[in-house]
Amino acid sequence: ALQVGLAGAKSLAYAAGVPLYGVHHLAGHVAADTLEHGPLPTPCVVLIVSGGHTSLLYVRDLVREPILHLGDTLDDAAGECFDKVARVMGLSYPGGPAIDRAARDGDPRAVDFPRPLTRPGDDPYAFSFSGLKTAAARWVEKHRAQGVDLPVADGAAALQ
Incomplete structure (x- = not known):
């Protein structure tokens, strides 16, 4: 399923003439929040709680620096x-x-x-x-x- 999604994304980017950027999906969760609430204060600690993930992240700069993974769920999210x-x-x-x-x-x-x-x-x-x-x-x-x-x-x- 992941390969099919990647192939589809590459095809869409090629057809539209735009670049395709790979984004870690947890970073995508963090970035999605900025659409509604604006830029994150930096640095900040982010808690992602979803059906599949529970992760604690340290974000220095969402665009320029890697997100530091502080902790995750050991079993069920x-x-x-x-x-x-x-x-x-x-x-x-x-x-x-x-x-x-x-x-x-x-x-x-x-x-x-x-x-x-x-x-x-x-x-x-x-x-x-x-x-x-x-x-x-x-x-x-x-x-x-x-x-x-x-x-x-x-x-x-x-x-x-």
């Missing part, structure tokens, strides 16, 4: 975690906004979900969401197995 937890809670897709809306009426202290990577030896810039996703899914399953109402707002608030 935050967006994947939120999408899957929202689905098991019966919320809409995409999960991030749905969980955010549900969390507004919840108590974040009502559910004690695990906080990953809190030990002294853990990478301070890494992310891990698989344990949180699993804990939230088990919490939902436990409530359903007991036949009690699922306090979605509290679960959503604790997840955030």
Whole structure:
């Protein structure tokens, strides 16, 4: 699929008589924000949270200098975690906004979900969401197995 996309981009650039520039797709995420919000303050730290990526980046100059990768997710991305937890809670897709809306009426202290990577030896810039996703899914399953109402707002608030 990547090669097909590249071939298509080369063809379009050739047909239009314009140059084709390769851009790392995470840099593309960062650059896309400038379309709506204007130039980034430099230097800055950027957190990209999507369905497929959770990355912490240090940006000195988006155009002239390479972006420094500070940390990434070690397993599931935050967006994947939120999408899957929202689905098991019966919320809409995409999960991030749905969980955010549900969390507004919840108590974040009502559910004690695990906080990953809190030990002294853990990478301070890494992310891990698989344990949180699993804990939230088990919490939902436990409530359903007991036949009690699922306090979605509290679960959503604790997840955030």
